[in-house]
Amino acid sequence: MSVTVYVPRDSAALAVGADDVVDALIAACGRRGASVDIVRNGSRGLFWLEPLVEVVTPRGRIAYGPVAAEEVDALLDAGLLQGGDHPLRQGPIDEIPYLALQERLTFARMGVTDPLSLADYEAHDGWSGLRRALTMDGAALVEEVTQSGLRGRGGAAFPTGIKWKTVLATPAAQKYVACNADEGDSGTFSDRMTMEGDPFMLIEGMTIAGVAVGATKGYVYIRSEYPHAIASMREAVVRATAAGFLGADILGSGKAFDLEVRKAAGSYVCGEETAMLESLEGKRGIVRAKPPLPAIEGLFGQPTVINNVISFASVPIILSKGAAFYRDYGMGRSKGTLPFQLAGNIRHGGLVEKAFGITLRELLHDFGGGTLSGRPIKAVQVGGPLGAYVPESQWDVPLDYEAYAALGAVVGHGGIVVHDDTADMAQLARYAMEFCAIESCGKCTPCRIGSTRGVEVIDRIVTPTAKHPRVQQVQLLRDLCDTMLYGSLCAMGGMTPYPVMSALNHYPGDFGIEPDAVPDAVLDCPQGDASTQHKQPA
Amino acid sequence: MSQTATAAGPDAATIVDELVAAHRGQAGALLPLLHAIQEAVGHVPDEGVPAIARGLNLSRAEVHGVVTYYHFFRSKPIGRHLVEVCRAESCKAVGADALMAHAEARLGCRSHHTRADGGVTLAPVYCLGLCALSPAIMVDDKPYARMTPDKFDRLAAKLEIAA
Numbered sequence: 001m002s003v004t005v006y007v008p009r010d011s012a013a014l015a016v017g018a019d020d021v022v023d024a025l026i027a028a029c030g031r032r033g034a035s036v037d038i039v040r041n042g043s044r045g046l047f048w049l050e051p052l053v054e055v056v057t058p059r060g061r062i063a064y065g066p067v068a069a070e071e072v073d074a075l076l077d078a079g080l081l082q083g084g085d086h087p088l089r090q091g092p093i094d095e096i097p098y099l100a101l102q103e104r105l106t107f108a109r110m111g112v113t114d115p116l117s118l119a120d121y122e123a124h125d126g127w128s129g130l131r132r133a134l135t136m137d138g139a140a141l142v143e144e145v146t147q148s149g150l151r152g153r154g155g156a157a158f159p160t161g162i163k164w165k166t167v168l169a170t171p172a173a174q175k176y177v178a179c180n181a182d183e184g185d186s187g188t189f190s191d192r193m194t195m196e197g198d199p200f201m202l203i204e205g206m207t208i209a210g211v212a213v214g215a216t217k218g219y220v221y222i223r224s225e226y227p228h229a230i231a232s233m234r235e236a237v238v239r240a241t242a243a244g245f246l247g248a249d250i251l252g253s254g255k256a257f258d259l260e261v262r263k264a265a266g267s268y269v270c271g272e273e274t275a276m277l278e279s280l281e282g283k284r285g286i287v288r289a290k291p292p293l294p295a296i297e298g299l300f301g302q303p304t305v306i307n308n309v310i311s312f313a314s315v316p317i318i319l320s321k322g323a324a325f326y327r328d329y330g331m332g333r334s335k336g337t338l339p340f341q342l343a344g345n346i347r348h349g350g351l352v353e354k355a356f357g358i359t360l361r362e363l364l365h366d367f368g369g370g371t372l373s374g375r376p377i378k379a380v381q382v383g384g385p386l387g388a389y390v391p392e393s394q395w396d397v398p399l400d401y402e403a404y405a406a407l408g409a410v411v412g413h414g415g416i417v418v419h420d421d422t423a424d425m426a427q428l429a430r431y432a433m434e435f436c437a438i439e440s441c442g443k444c445t446p447c448r449i450g451s452t453r454g455v456e457v458i459d460r461i462v463t464p465t466a467k468h469p470r471v472q473q474v475q476l477l478r479d480l481c482d483t484m485l486y487g488s489l490c491a492m493g494g495m496t497p498y499p500v501m502s503a504l505n506h507y508p509g510d511f512g513i514e515p516d517a518v519p520d521a522v523l524d525c526p527q528g529d530a531s532t533q534h535k536q537p538a
Numbered sequence: 539m540s541q542t543a544t545a546a547g548p549d550a551a552t553i554v555d556e557l558v559a560a561h562r563g564q565a566g567a568l569l570p571l572l573h574a575i576q577e578a579v580g581h582v583p584d585e586g587v588p589a590i591a592r593g594l595n596l597s598r599a600e601v602h603g604v605v606t607y608y609h610f611f612r613s614k615p616i617g618r619h620l621v622e623v624c625r626a627e628s629c630k631a632v633g634a635d636a637l638m639a640h641a642e643a644r645l646g647c648r649s650h651h652t653r654a655d656g657g658v659t660l661a662p663v664y665c666l667g668l669c670a671l672s673p674a675i676m677v678d679d680k681p682y683a684r685m686t687p688d689k690f691d692r693l694a695a696k697l698e699i700a701a
Contacts, residue, residue: 011667012671012683015682016683045670047671184665186664186665187628189667191667224573225676228681262570266608268664284604342670344631344632345632351670415669417631435664
């Protein structure tokens with residue numbers, strides 16, 4: 001009898017040799033006359049265990065990892081195919097605490113199924129949200145999403161239902177749905193995992209959006225750095241269309257929705273929604289002034305729903321289980337769950353989907369297991385390159401959009417990058433300015449020029465001269481950040497001050513400043529509320 | 539990617555013309571067209587810009603502006619292999635800067651450059667989404683994570699791109 005073995009096809013698993021493991025398994029099983037059926041699933045998101053091999057046994061799926069191709073023979077000797085004991089055996093996958101302690105709503109299928117199998121998707125609650133949506137009218141659908149409390153998961157946290165309502169209420173011959181899959185934030189990979197590991201979920205969410213607002217055409221704008229995500233999304237669109245889940249007559253409902261995958265071209269600022277629209281239109285990715293809102297005049301001048309991958313991917317379960325089910329997770333005005341992504345210098349890096357309200361300390365220690373290097377954690381950047389560095393004194397604040405805004409920080413897209421005590425925060429602040437200078441679209445002056453001036457002024461703070469005393473340069477940096485924060489057109493320039501000022505405020509010693517010597521004014525955090533003032537690039 | 543590069547000249551011009559014709563009716567066609575050209579030719583040749591502009595009813599300046607705006611598009615051929623080393627925060631937290639320095643030394647090629655023998659192009663990249671297993675690199679669209687100098691040397695030897 002053939003034994004089913006799962007080996008992920010997620011690009012992070014491939015990056016540590018999953019394909020080699022598959023080749024070794026096929027060869028070794030061939031030599032031994034053992035019959036195996038290898039399924040390439042998505043990743044469970046326990047990346048330190050990749051390549052994570054799962055074997056189906058009468059006691060459930062037994063996990064082994066991290067498996068190297070050279071270890072396959074020894075594993076088979078130990079009874080891999082029967083779930084036998086071995087130092088790499090992690091036990092039943094569902095009982096591994098890292099996974100068992102999560103609240104996987106959006107990522108419920110992740111790693112469980114073959115991402116491109118329509119039968120698998122259907123067997124694991126797939127399309128039930130869409131089927132219900134097709135029985136409802138647009139207003140009821142939008143109301144359901146509004147009631148769920150879902151807010152934009154790309155980082156700006158704007159209520160998704162309100163955005164959809166605007167598009168629904170704007171009459172037009174053609175409306176669009178655009179998915180922002182330009183996941184450029186360092187430390188984030190939940191969009192990539194979704195597109196590689198559960199692409200039909202994104203298709204279902206976008207189709208529901210199209211049905212809700214009356215849009216018949218959708219685009220998925222995927223960054224060029226994600227070749228595997230592009231390939232799996234394209235294949236998933238072909239299969240979903242052939243099976244009638246997309247096309248001129250979705251499941252016989254008479255409603256139409258087509259989807260096209262578009263490849264981005266390596267511009268970070270195209271994660272800003274209006275720059276993305278320009279790019280989709282075939283232009284340079286230059287940020288547009290708002291208003292008009294994209295919901296009223298978006299892609300090709302037409303009303304357009306723009307959401308991040310995870311926002312759309314959260315919609316099927318909201319429709320399938322109801323708004324109240326989703327809203328019961330989370331706290332305050334941050335409802336539902338967020339897939340947090342543990343990255344950087346972290347022992348157990350991976351994806352942790354939890355309801356809002358979990359603390360950074362729980363994520364870093366209970367899930368992450370501390371640093372990879374074994375040294376103490378010094379700083380944690382939350383929310384991508386434009387997010388603040390959060391010092392240990394703030395690790396017990398619940399992860400909630402409003403609570404983080406009150407800190408002068410952002411939850412953003414849920415990326416968490418850990419640095420140990422060897423990190424030089426002045427150099428990381430300098431890098432934030434340098435990155436802004438590289439990626440600025442150039443439309444507004446605070447971002448285009450301010451970022452270059454920022455690099456220079458940080459250099460002078462670190463190496464002051466008689467002509468440029470440190471105290472004066474620190475004040476200059478603070479003024480500059482103030483100008484960028486309030487004067488930039490989008491989050492690129494408007495939020496670069498977050499990592500810069502938080503590094504300066506919380507780690508003055510790295511800038512050569514004695515903590516006691518810093519005037520109080522210099523320690524003020526930026527007070528901007530990212531969730532309302534800025535649209536953060538995905 | 540680079541392996542598909544063909545000689546420039548009439549061949550490339552024919553490819554560009556065919557691809558322009560194929561994309562002409564597409565809404566917002568310029569990026570998909572440039573991707574198709576770069577995939578087929580290996581880069582977007584300057585000589586192709588007038589044909590692209592004509593085909594899509596754009597000015598040459600508009601096409602040139604788009605080609606040069608995006609980091610991904612290149613006007614010149616690159617090496618036989620493209621090595622991209624992530625320089626973003628997550629990878630920096632576990633030694634990406636040292637890894638880039640190591641790559642430059644091992645490949646005999648500075649970042650942002652193609653080696654004189656055309657064997658390899660080395661470039662920075664800002665996030666490959668492999669951040670739980672940093673540091674990460676990509677070689678010819680193939681991802682590698684938890685990269686170390688030793689692993690890099692073995693990979694360079696296998697691809698015969700060491701200096």
